[in-house]
Amino acid sequence: MYLASAVTRLPLFLVVVSASFWAGILYSRMPTDGAVSFALTTTHRRASRDPCVGRYVFMQELPPRFNADILAGCATTEGRWSDMCEQVSNAGLGEPLAATGPDPDGGEAAAALTGATGWYATQQFALDAIFHGRMRRYRCLTNDSSAASAVFVPFYAGFEFMLHNWGYDNETRDAASRDLARWLTRSPEWRRAAGRDHFLVAGRTAWDFQRDYIQSAQWGNRLMELDAARNMTVLVVESSMRGNDMAVPYPTYFHPRTDAQVRDWQKRIRSASRPWLMSFVGAPRPDAPRNIRSEVIAQCNGSPKCQQLRCANGATQCHAPADIIRLFRRSVFCLQPPGDSYTRRSAFDAMLAGCVPVFFHPSSAYLQYVWHLPKDHARYSVFIPEDQVRAAAGNVSFIEETLSRIPPATVREMQAEVVRLVPGLVYADPRHTLDTVKDAFDLAVQGVLRKLTDTLNN
Structure with missing residues (x-):
């Protein structure tokens, strides 16, 4: 009986010994904390060498x-x-x-x-x-x-x-x-x-x-x-x-081929002379009575500090890029009321020229372009609610007076922010590649x- 019992226990004994043996071998080959740290660091370095990880x-x-x-x-x-x-x-x-x-x-x-x-x-x-x-x-x-x-x-x-x-x-x-x-x-x-x-x-x-x-x-x-x-x-x-x-x-109209072209343009608009307090480029919307375009045009017409391009039917100035950019480059503020829809290409032309955009509806920019424009819209733009413009109908100086009250130091800060934003608002020439x-x-x-x-x- 003893012999039979011993034979019966033998496989279990061998299993225990075998398990202990291999456990010792595996333990001896497991990395220490330092080795684990080295392995993770090596993996991280491999990933960091590839700047496209997560961007492919x-x-x-x-x-x-x-x-x-x-x-x-x-x-x-x-x-x-x-x-x-x-x-x-x-x-x-x-x-x-x-x-x-x-x-x-x-x-x-x-x-x-x-x-x-x-x-x-x-x-x-x-x-x-x-x-x-x-x-x-x-x-x-x-x-x-x-x-x-x-x-x-x-x-x-x-x-x-x-x-x-x-x-x-x-x-x-x-x-x-x-x-x-x-x-x-x-x-x-x-x-x-x-x-x-x-x-x-x-x-x-x-x-x-x-x-x-x-x-x-x-x-x-x-x-x-x-x-x-x-x-x-x-x-x-x-x-x-x-x-x-x-x-x-x-x-916009600008599609740089090199980083230098971007920086050169920023330098030009940063030092540009801006004799006009405000300007507007656009046509009225007579078939849309709630649109404030006509009021904005009337206020610009009534101000000696405002200049605009005529964009009514048959006018060609609005289709001349050089005229548009030249006007915006010589203006401190560019008026951007909604048109057929809330947003306007003109807002980006204005910022390209270093002109601070003036919006009248939050959907014109603030609720859009979250990847390209600062969340704090006061850093780069002025907001005048549409209702205030409608309520001021008859006072052709309302927009001019509102903009004139902005402290000069604040205006300079907004202008600097607009210039800083320019690179991220233009699309480079697809046939070339920018570096930084x-x-x-x-x-x-x-x-x-x-x-x-x-x-x-x-």
Whole structure:
């Protein structure tokens, strides 16, 4: 019995000895605290050597019908698109600005605004092509979608809108958007997160892509109302502030090729002479009685300290970039009342020229452009509520008096902040790469990556 008992216990004894043996071996090979620290530090160093960790973007290779073919449609003779070819030339920047002779107000020669220095007659809704071109030169672009933190979809939504919005039925207006949704949802990249890591640029206002929401059968398409698009982040020049669309700056006329060009322009506007207290560029809105444009124009007309460009039907000054930038560069404050929508390209033209913008509605800037403008809006702008302007109707000096009461030291601080913001409000020439300056494209991609990380983590 004893022998049998011993034999029965033997396997257990061996198991215990074996376990102790291997435990000793493993323990002897486990790293000490210092070794663990070294291993973690080494891993961290490897990651820190790659500046693109967490910033990789994969760009979808869409069929040309979603971008290149749409751009080629600028040559069509139908609708509103027929005269757009020059405006979307030069990688979407438009035609270079030609010198127009000396500044009649005694300032710098207008020759400073030439294509040689990065100035173009850029169409305000040309962001689709400009952003796509910048993405092609993005430093952290990857061909491995599994390594990417975001997927960029180069669909020319704004140009497609121009091609089919006027004179077509809703089915035709929506066809390209629906086609894109089908294509994307069948792609392997979509399956990873159902498109929540995707983003695209629709270089117009959000309202142009929300036909059902604005309840207008005669305007826009349903791109942003499609289920697929609701999962994506959509960059627009004016957000609806109700969904997954984010506002980024309108393209201006300046597209620098080097850091030096940016700094040189900042130096020019920092030292510019500004004889006008305020200025305005824009047309009245007689068909919109609640719009304060007419009152703003009347107050500018009634002030010897205000200058404006005539933009009524048939006027050409509003379409002359050199005239616009010259006026803003010679003004302390630039009046920016809402127009057809809350935001204006003019606000960015003004800040580009070092002019402090004056807003009359919070949606014109403060509730938008959260990646590009300071949260503390008093640092770079003046706010005069629309209701105050309406209540002051008849007092043509109300806006002038309001601006004149701002202490000179405060004005100088706002001007300095506007000049500081300039690099992040312009889109660099897509055919060149800036070195250290972060432009509007860089800030937009940075914001998208943060937003998508938060979305996926939640």
